[in-house]
Amino acid sequence: MRIIVPMAGMGKRMRPHTLTVPKPLVPIAGKPIVQRLVEDIAKVCQEPIEEVAFIIGRFGKEVEAKLLKIAESVGATGSIHYQDEPLGTAHAILCAKEALKGNVVVAFADTLFKADFKLDTSAEGTIWVQKVEDPRPFGVVKLNDQGHITEFVEKPQEFVSDLAIIGIYYFKDGEYLRSELQYLIDNDIKDKGEYQITNALENMKSKGSVFIPGQISEWLDCGNKDSTVYTNQRYLEYIRDEEGLVASSAQLTNTVIIPPVYVGENVVLNNSVVGPHVSIGNNTQVSGSVVSNSIVQENTKIDNALISNSMVGNHVVYQGTPADLSVGDYNVLRG
Template sequence: MKIIVPMAGMGKRMRPHTLTVPKPLVPIAGKPIVQRLVEDIAKVCHEPIEEVAFIIGDFGKDVENRLLKIAESVGARGTITYQDKPLGTAHAILCAKESLEGNVVVAFADTLFKADFTLDTSADGTIWVQQVEDPRPFGVVKLNDNGEITDFVEKPEHFVSDLAIIGIYYFKDGAYLREELQYLLDNNILDKGEFQLTNALENMKNKGTRFIPGKISEWLDCGNKDATVYTNQRYLSYLQDSEDLVAGSAQINNSVVIPPVFIGENVILDNAVVGPYVSIGNGTQVSDSVISNSIVQENTVIKFANITNSMLGSFVSYKGTQADLSLGDYNALKE
């Protein structure tokens, strides 16, 4: 099994948190979004992962090395390819065409999911979907009476289905997918100005490929600050009974920790109340403060603050009062 992870986008809706790191490396419950995604896919595949192919922009060697280590963490070989221009989902996947062989899962790195099933690798293809109230911003699918996918529609202006494609796909034959993606580019077949994966899926279906919908229990978005804070909350809830989320090197002095929380290595809490639903990265110091439902990254200093529904980056210095914050790396703020 191979996992293809397109993640070359700029993550503009997550600024300022994506000014120094790409969005998929923003932490959720102590691990980058993309690591959570790869680990969750590996769990449902129930077979060895041979390769994780990351499709990125010009993110630098440090990011590339971190991605290769994520692949190693699931026992796979990591590879890096590049998408220089945002030309659509089909173009993004085809940037890793050398990896499109055999059983393949394609997972776009701006979404997470929770599911309790084993992937059926005998199916031609599986498209994970979730029912949504407003399907217009999404690609959607229509089903027949047998539960098979009959149509793919990209961002419908009028209602055709409320089953949104969440951005995770399984293909039994990666080489066949590669051929269909290449066909779109060779023939300049555009949809809304971009090369869309849904067009390739429609062509494959018309040639006899049988696609079935994948069922998930929860779809978690990381598209903006509020959505990411909520996703962090949900992951902490999932993990609190299965993982030790407080590092042994953390110093907790005259403080109250209300689970579920993640507290990283060498964190110092003095006269603080932390939790519930808080993730605090390595080396951060919190004193005389109350923090709930928030993500605080590494080596940040917080004093005299009451913070909720917030994201603070790394190397932030914040001294203040009650707030709903979104502060990127290396900011300093005093009130």
């Protein structure tokens, strides 16, 4: 099994947090979004992961090294591929064409999911979907009475279906997918100005491929600050009974922890109340503060603050007043 992870986007809706790191490396409950995604896919697969192929922009060697370690964490070899122009989902996947062989899962790195099933690798293709109230921003599928997918529609402006494609796909034949993606490029077949995977899926279906929907229990978005804070909350609930959520090297003095929380290595908490639903990154210090439902990243200092529903970046100094924050890296704020 191979996992293909397109993640070359700029993450503009997550700024300022994506000005210094790509969105998939923003932490959720102490781990980068993309690591959570890869680990969750590995859990539903019934065979070992051979390779994780990351399709990225020019993010730099430090980011690439982190991604290769994420692949290693699930027992796989990592590979790096580049998408230098945002030409659509089909083009992004094809940037890792060398990895498109055998059983393949394609997973776009701006979404997380929870599922209570094992992937059926005997199926020709599985498309993960979730029912949504407003399907217009998504690709959607239609089903027949047998539960097979009969139509793929990209961002319908009139109602077609409320089953949105969440951005995770399984293909039994990676080479076949590669040839259909290449066909779109070679023949300049675009939808809304971009090469879309839904066009390739439609072509494969018209040639006899049978695709089935994959049902998930929860779809978690990481598209903006509020949705990412909510995803952090949900993940902390999932893992609240795991050991080690508060690192043994953390120093807590006159501090109340309200679970579930994640506290990283060498964190210092003084005279504070932390939780519920808070993640605090390595080497961060919090003093005289109340922090709830928030993500605080690494090497940050927070003093005399009341913080809720917030994201605070790396190397931030915040001294101040009650706030709903979205503070990027290397900022200094004093109330």
